[in-house]
Amino acid sequence: MYIVVVGGGTVGYGLTIELLRNSEHEVVLVDNDGSVVRDLRDELGDSVVHGDGTEVVFLESIGLARADLVVAVTGNDSHNLVASQVAKHWFHVPRAIARVNDPLNERLFRLLGVDSTVSAAAAVLAQLEVDLPEHTLVPLMHLRRRGLEVVDLHVQPGSPAAGRAIRDLTLPPQALISLVVGLDGTPQVPTGDTILQVGDELIAVIAEDSESALRHLVAAPLVLEPDPVRGD
């Protein structure tokens, strides 16, 4: 794959090193700051190019039209968004991933066709939630084009899912429980017969709008509600 990384800060630098480990990739790291480029060249050589990752004329010179992927990871959301849009709309690069620095901008990036977004704030938040024993659902990854997301679910005591077989659960359309990790840490690809236990961790692919339905399925019931396990 030909991959163009825009932004030579810590994120772009670390990413480029990882990508260059795989010799099948052709990787170009672009940065607009001459002194940053000089420093990075000492370590990464000709893979680092000095230029503006949002400027058509420059991007033509590095052959962006044949890129398979653009990853825009500067510390500035406007550069990241415009780099993705120029790549997609002018050069028809099939896939663009952008870093979102201000979590408020996440929605805009999605609306404007950035295929995936990476946000340090969201990543830390997700990790925080995973570490809380009472967490129910944590989004792990968005599969934007299909309107799907990958989520981590945690079966709570007394929840509708606890003690029941997957086939007996009322799952929202398109929801697929792909992996069950038991309390002992063994991952298992579930079947309809798999019985979910309290404390199980589930990795599921779901439609983006069915988060709350899934949450209810694994969440502990409110104190005043009748026991939903026996409801029907």
Place this chain on the structure above:
Amino acid sequence: MIVVIMGCGRTGASVAARLVSDGHHVNVIDTEEAAFRRLPSSFNGRRIVGSGMDQRILEAADLRKADAFMALAQGDNRNVFAAQVAMHIFGVRNAVVRLNDPFRGEIFSRLGLRTFSPTVIGADLAYRALMGPAPVVEHASTLPEQPETAG
């Protein structure tokens, strides 16, 4: 019409003055408070100090109620970013963007922004000045006297 302008440089301040004299309501955003000195004394809108890239600042400028947004700051990417926030997050239909890079102008006008490029306009004027008819130069002694500076 209610208009929010981001960037109170010479262009932003002149457009704001013109809109106000036409009877429109204008709120102006700039990162530097000093920039608001360019506004005429007749300016009766809000002056907001902050970055137009920050949705909270756009909110403070009452963008939600605006009929139009004009991104007239220096950076192309900042302008195009703020204009897209105005359109897609705040639902403003009419978004004008100053873009120095004509290529970016073409991309984003296809995406529904009203773009203009000072670079293209400037180059065009320079070309016409070069190729157009030469001005008639009168003999130096017949040049009109400098007008007295008005009080």
